[in-house]
Each structure stands twice: as structure tokens, then as C-alpha cells.
Amino acid sequence: MLLELKSVQKRFGGVTALRDGSLSVRAGEVHLLMGENGAGKSTLMKIVAGMQGLDSGEMLLRGQPVRFANPKEAAAAGIAMVHQESLLAPHLTVGENIFLGREDLAPFGVIRRSAIMERAARLIESHGFPLRADWRVEKLSPAGRQLVEICRAIASNASLLIFDEPTSSLSESETREVFQIVRTLKQQGAGVIYITHRLEELRTVGDHVTILRDGATVHSCPLADLSRSQLIQHMVGRDLGALYQREPIPPGKPLLELRHLQRAKILHDLSLTIRAGEIVGLAGLMGAGRTELCRAIFGIDPLDSGLILVDNQPLPLHSPRDAVSAGIALIPEDRQRTGLATQLPVGWNLTLSSLSAHSRFGILNSSLLAATESRFIDRLRIKTAGPTQKSVRLSGGNQQKIVIAKWVAQGARVFLFDEPTRGIDVGAKTEVFEVMDSLARDGAAILMVSSELPELIQIADRILVMRQGRIAGELPRHTTQEEIMALAAFEQEELSL
Amino acid sequence: MIQRLLPFATLIILFAALCFVPNFLSETNLSSVIRQTAVINTMALGMTMVIITSGIDLSVGAILAMGGLLGAMAMEKGLPIPAGIATGIATGAFCGFLNGFLTTRLKINSFIVTLGTLGIIRGLTLVISNGLPVHQIPPGFSYLGEGTLIGVPFVLWLLLACGLLVHFLLEHTKLGRYGFAIGSNPDAAFYAGIPVAFHVTSIYAICGALTGLAGMIEASRLMTGQPTAGQGYELQAIAAVVIGGGSLRGGEGSVIGTLVGAFIMGLLANGSDLLGISPYWQQAIIGAIIILAVSVDELRKRSAV
Ligand SMILES: Nc1ncnc2c1ncn2[C@@H]1O[C@H](COP(=O)(O)OP(=O)(O)OP(=O)(O)O)[C@@H](O)[C@H]1O
Ligand SMILES: [Mg+2]
16 A cells, blocks of 8 residues: 555544545555545645644555655655645746756755756646746646646656646646546556546546545545446435536526627637526637636726627726626636635625625624625535634635625626636535526526536536637537537647648 | 733733832823823724735824824914814824825835835925924813823823724724725735725825824823924834734734733833833843744644634
């Protein structure tokens, strides 16, 4: 056995993150770690990577009991981790981040920068990632940062690699490359622990699976022995039934209209209309301009020309404030940076955008606030110790639910969901879809950006495909992934010929 | 929770220890401690709000002098005392507004902006006064800083009122809640549709107004409008906030904490005076206390839930 964890316990104050975490990983095996949001997956892996200590239980590495006081000791023992929430140094370049802490040193501790950049460039190129070694990390999208984390982990030549939701913001082609990386690592005899909520991607990489529920290991077996529904049942502890199916409703009047939006190099003559009650999917490759479109609609990035109308009223969009007062909401793809004030209590984040509705003459109505907070914690089943808990303490998926709840509480009518299910477990996904559906039924217009094509097909009334700042085409409900990919990738292949 | 009470516990222990020092418990000494700390305390309340937004105001010492001077000059010109006090407060509010306006519009770090306005305001104060203090102040004005109400220094009531006001602003209004959000993550606040610039500017203006009031208290205690008053006070105000658990990273701070922080420093200074410790040593001691307080607070944050 490469790694063995036995009955690991971990408490944070009054919260028990792990009650009985057990896991055995062999060298040359890809071990999936599954479980709902807040099940304790990341916590267990942080213990392995030396970022957190354990309260009780045993950890054996190659049969020897070990405890790591810090990530450095874990790294020295050959353990590398790709983190769920980016832990990169934002002001450094991609290359510097990949080799941070492992720089080639010339005498007197001088860093050989050019050597590092060259090695990083070669590494990036060999995997065909859309990155450059001299880009600054703060400018990268979450997907870009995730790729940097992955490069960083493979550059360490570790013998045990932990991937905590490495593909949550990646699109198809990068995801395929990540699988290739995992397979290569496996062939080289490394052990890989892989956490994901994307049930579709399991079979392509995994050998063995361990399932955590409420901080305890409930099942562990070869992946082949488990059907999809059995897997889900172990994870959520109940039968979720069939895949969520949405019944579209007849759309009402146009609520959001974009006319000839133009922004140099990013958006080109982009027009679309979304009616009340509609959920419109927006697909496209990384860099197609989907996030940029959302940002422009929300008033963050200025447009060169074009018109945005809500309810037939042209908007003066200069800042998110204008967008919010017109009833537009953005659930950003990057929750830690722009979605949440992570140091503030859960309840405060939930009501941050709706304080005006909860106050008179600027004075907050605390009983009204408390009611709203607990209502949304219940409605979205946010797993938290209570509204006063710091948001940063919640698991990734539960943080995402706070961001969504914030805008539902605000009462917006036009919702821009940018990768809304990123890092959310199966059960919670259904809950998010149900929220989207009920918003649509209440007459909201919804634009849903997602790289998870099966999901778009499942939820959207129709799917727009974006390519290089343009709408490349529109597909009806129940289209196929192949059709979407064909539209999304068409021109790029043409260019590369 | 226990560690949260640490500043409180420190204050109580300090107080208990000082009870053994002769003369400490005398009424004159206690009220002089209160009067001495009132000025820093009032400024620190405003500073708490600014620091919560992850800003800083280095110009408060200069604002204090400008407010005190203009208020004194107004009374010298024959304005009634309340109008003079209002002048001081308004002057402070205007200077604070300027700080907020510059930080939000020019999008420059508040440290730099207020470092600049510190020089500008101090310079203008000296220009206006020609470097000379203003002495022609109606005698009744001394009540503000030296008067007694129901057996307690008047400034204590004033401080209590200001403390309640700031506490209310921070905990029970949109302004305060937005302040915490902006300080904790300005991007998320902006994305949430909060009018960031407006609220930040308001908070700097409130800080300025409180500083203007502190300037009037100082003027009343000295019975002069001193253009050189308040030098180095900004650091004491910041220290009070930080000792009381405020974080320069923003998003954290409380009125109670700040008041406790300011009184700890006040008691230390007073105790050293009574024990005959030189003011030179006092500076060093207070410096050490600041570092100690902040490191204990960091430890608490790292281990807490
Ligand atoms: N530093 C912390 N302080 C307090 N509670 C914490 C802390 N870190 C994690 N928790 C709690 O421990 C539990 C497990 O969290 P963890 O991040 O391990 O979940 P997860 O399985 O990775 O979920 P997700 O799929 O959403 O990423 C959650 O209830 C979370 O709120
Ligand atoms: Mg996790």
C-alpha cells in the first residue's frame, strides 16, 4: 500500500469535518474519492498534504506511520496536491508559480529565472495547455489557474498526487488532457487520488473508489463493481431517482435583449434575446468569450458599442450597480475572488445584495434578515453551522450555493449563471437546477454558461454556442454533445489547417 | 471566545494592578485619565470604521489640528460656543470627505492619499494661523473638555454617545454592513452591486467629523486653537484599533475593542507617570504592547473556528 488512512478524525471547533475517514491507495492506481459537498474530502486530503493536522487516527505512507507538520514535509515525502481553491501567488508569473519553492538556485540563492521559464514553457507546451509561462497568474481565469496548479503538481515528480476537483472549471479538451496526464502518472507507477463531482468522467480514469458521507468512509471497492445509481446512493444516503428533468414552460415576453454588442477583440456583433421563463444555455470553448459576455452585460467591462435592453428599456450600463438596479444578477465563475466576502459570516453574504430590502432609512431590520438567512440556508440546503459561521469555513460547493442564494434573495429577474454547478455534488446540482427552474417559472430570464455539456442539454430550453466572440449557432433542446462541439470548435480547426 | 475577551481581561488586570499604586484611585487621577484618553478615543472610533473598510487615515492628527483651529477661530470671531464646536466638526467632516473622495476617485491606496493630505492639511493649518495659536476663546468653552456632568467628566458622556453611535452604524446599518463587506473583499462588494465609492467616502467623512470633535475637545482642554496639535495622534488611534482586535487587512474591528484598546494605552501611560517611569520608556512599552496584542490576535484567528 502506498498510502493508508485509518479512522481519521478532524474537528474544527464545534464542527466535525471527519469522523472516520479511511482510505487505502496503491501505487499505480487511480483512486476516486467521492462524496457530497462538505463530506470531508478536501479536509482528508489536506491532512495527507500536510496542510492540516489530524485529531486522531493513523496515516501510513509505504507502511510507515507519518504525520506532516506542514506542506513542505509532505512534499519531501513525495506528495503533491492540486487544490480545489487556487493557492497560487497571483502577482507571479505562471512559470514562477509552477516552480515556486523548487527554484533552480545559482550560488547565493539567486534564482535562475530563465531556466525556470524555459522548463515551464516546455511543460505547458507538452500538454498543449492554452497558457504561457510569462503570463501573470492574477490575469488568468479559474480554468487557467487550475491548469497552472496541475502543472505545478506534475512538475514535482511526486509519487502520490492528489487532484481535488481538477477539472471543475475546465472545458472538454483540457479535461481530456488532464485524463491523459493522470493515465501517464499511473503508468509511471505513481498513486493518484482524484476527487470529482462529474459522474460522467469517472469511468474514463478511475480504478478504485472510496465514498465519504458526513465525514466517514461508507464504501470502498473497485469502480467496476458499482453502478452509477449505487454510487449516488452511497454518496447521498438515499435514492435520488432519475436524472433531473426540466419541463420547459412557454416563454413570455423578451426580458433580456442584446443588440450588436461590440468589444474590441472580445465580442463581435453579438445579439441575442432571452424571454421570461426561458433558460438559455451558452456553450463554447475556453476563451470563446462567454465569461466576458456576462461581465459586459453586468456592467463590469465597458462595451465599444451595442445596446442592452431589459424589459425593452435600454440600460446605461456603467457598473454592476446599474445592472443590479435593472434586475440583473451575475453568479460569477470565480466565487472566491468575486462572489463571496469569504471572511464574513454566511448570513451576511446571503443578504449582501438585498440589504436595501431589509432596511429602512439605512437601518437594518435584524429579525427580517435572520428570517431570510435561515430561509435560504434551508431552501438551498447549505451545510453550515449557522448563519454566523465564516463563509470561508464552508466546503466549496456550499460556498457556491451562498452566491446563488444571494441573488435569489435579491429578487433579480435576469440571471447570468457562469458555471453554476462548478464543484457542486449531484444532490446539490439537482437543487440548483430546481432553483433555476422555479426562477424561470416565476418569470425570470436565465442565461446559463456551462462547460458541462450534458448539463446544458439537460436543463436549457435551447443552447447558443459561442466561438471567438460570436454566436456561432443555436441548437434546440435535446441536442447532442457532438453537435455542440462541432459548432464550438469549427473555426479553430479550420484555422489550424 | 476566551481569547476574544483578551483585551478586556488585559484592561481589567491592568486596572486591578494599578489599584495598588498610590493616588491611582483618586478622583482627580481617574478623571484625568478619562480626559486624556477621550481625544484619542474619539479619533479611534472613526479610525475603526476606516480600518474596517481596509483603509487607513494617516491625516487624522492634522485634521484634529485644523478642526480645533477653525473652531477656535470661529469663536474668536464671536460665534457662540455650539456654533464653534459645529465648525470644528464640519471642518473635520470636510477633510475626511476629501480623503474618501480622493481614494475612491483616483483609486489610490488610502495610505498614500492620507499621507499626502496629512501634509496638505497640516501645512494649510499653519498657513491659516500663521503658525500662532488662537487664545481668544470664551471661558465657557472649557466645559467641553474639563466640565463634569452628574459627577463624571462630561467627555465620558460624549465618548459614550459617540461610541454608541458608531456601534449602531457598524452593526445595525447598511453603511456598516457594506463597510465590512468592502473591507473583506472589495471585488465581491463591487460585484454585489454595492455603491462602493459612496459608502467609503461616507465612512471617511464620519471619521473626519469625529476627529473634528476630538480637535474641539483638545482645544477646550488647552483653551487654545493649536495649529501644531495632534502630532503623532494618528499612530495612537491606529494602535487603539489594532490592540482592540481590528485588522489592517480589513473586515474586522469593533467599538468595544477600540475603546478597550485606547483605555489600555491610557492606563499604561498614567500608571507609568504615577510610578515615575520616564516618558521615553513609556513609548517603548506601548510599542511592545502593540506587537504583543496583534500577535496574540493572529494566533487566535489561526486557531479559531
Ligand atoms: N477550516 C475550517 N474550519 C471549520 N470548518 C471547516 C474548515 N474546513 C472545512 N470545514 C468543514 O468541514 C466539512 C468538510 O469540508 P470539506 O471541504 O472537506 O468538504 P468537501 O467534501 O471537500 O466538499 P466539496 O465537495 O464541497 O468541496 C464542511 O462541513 C466544512 O464546513
Ligand atoms: Mg472540497
